[in-house]
Amino acid sequence: MAIKQISVFVENKPGRLAEITELLAKNNIDIRALSIADTTDFGILRLIVNDPESTVQILKNDGMTVSATEVLGVAIPDVPGGFAKAIRTITDKGISLEYAYAFITPKSGSAYVIIRVENNELATEALNDAGIKIIEQGDIF
């Protein structure tokens, strides 16, 4: 029940992010969530979009290095300790978390968090057992 995330290799140079997002806008790609992991030289732009397949094609056609990764989307109740509980559930199973980023949704009452773990199946199972809601691509668009 994973969500498809698009990762793009981006060099750290002025205007690059604007160019990439403008290209997506021109092709009517709706970005719902994004995060940038960066080092001094380069960054990895991670995107959750309405049409992952087209996005990969658009970016590749423009000469970029792109990959699609399966990540988990988790609905977190908007109360103190909501995120902590989800993370505790995963780490207690010995699954390590590579990164996470949150985004707001039109729906009130909960926040969405994208998490990248080393084992999606195990993490899904653990979260389900703990009664934490896993969201799907359709839930966010």
Place this chain on the structure above:
Amino acid sequence: MKKYFTPEIETASREYLRAVQSARLIKMVHNCYNNVPFYKRKFDEIGLLPGDIKSIDDITKLPFTIKQDLRDNYPFGMFAVPRDELVRVHASSGTTGKQTVVGYTKGDIERWAESTARALTAMGVTKDDYIHISYGYGLFTGGLGIHYGAEKAGATAIPVSSGNTKRQIQLLRDFGSNVLCCTPSYAMFIGESIKEAGIDPKELPLRIGIFGAEAWSENMRQEIQKSLDIKAYDIYGLSEIAGPGVAFECEEQNGMHISEDYFYPEIIDPETLEPLPDGVYGELVFTCIGKEALPLVRYRTHDISAITHEECSCGRTLVKMLRPKGRSDDMLIIRGVNVFPSQVEHVILQLGMEPNYQIVVDRVNNLDIMKVLIEMSDTMFSDSVRKLEEIEKTISTAMQQTLGVHAVIKLVEPHSLPRSEGKAIRVIDNRVI
């Protein structure tokens, strides 16, 4: 104070020098023909017999030797003496992991040390001097070359070798060294570090700097002379011919006298291979008329220089070569280490990556910094920053191992490296020297 180390040669008449050169060339050609199968083959191909060489004027009849010949005969195939006569071997980095190996007999080492002692004496070194040698010791000829020359001149050699600037400065100060030998860029760095440490260079007994193994400019000389309060001299050498001491500046600091009784120079047009007259820039070629173990015939250095027989105020009659202007091939000299772009390409290919790269060389704080930009590809890419950084580290380690010099690796976007008319631009050298 001794003005010349070997006055009978250094101030000899041209006629006498030519006689010495002729005799040595004739001897050398026989040595090559009889003892090096590579040269016998080359001579036979053009129908040349050792007896056809009757004087130094006949040198143009001889074939050229190139670096690839040494690689093709790796490691000892070009040596002209049996093993028991060899006393030392040095090597310099090669393009595909194979080194260029050179050998010396006892006499070769003596003659090389003598040339270097001539150099040191011409620069004002005396028996009372402490010589701080920061060139690397090892397969590289720099450290040991100066070392033997210093001992030959009767001075005291201090084999500090390279690295650890803090310790270098402490030893310079504690020992009271009079002479510093290293690459000019490292001398600049030492000068700055001394200033940062709050040491007044005037308080140091340092008097003379002997700098070589990389290109430098008159501006750099002025800066070094000021920051270290010394007189800075250029020394020239390359391992294939001997090492440092092949040519050296005198008190005039204007052109380097060549020990031409051992290393006979020519300037040729790198395209037509025809000899060029005095004062005209072309490719510098050496014939090792004073060497037994590795008697290279008309070895193409790829250094662009000119030679002049004009009279020198120091009284030496030895021909002078002018400061090399560049290279006639694509070799880069990074902190004294020879680097060919093909070596960088080789490392990238060996790691299974696409050879879409560019080498960018800068001089930062007077030190050469080599950056290798590599285009990202689908097979290399990963969503994990850690994995991408690991890739950079793997490449950097492999570069260090093959090139012998550190390279900063930078991953860049695909198709982002400039191509001129479809041809990749492999090297951008931003150094202003």
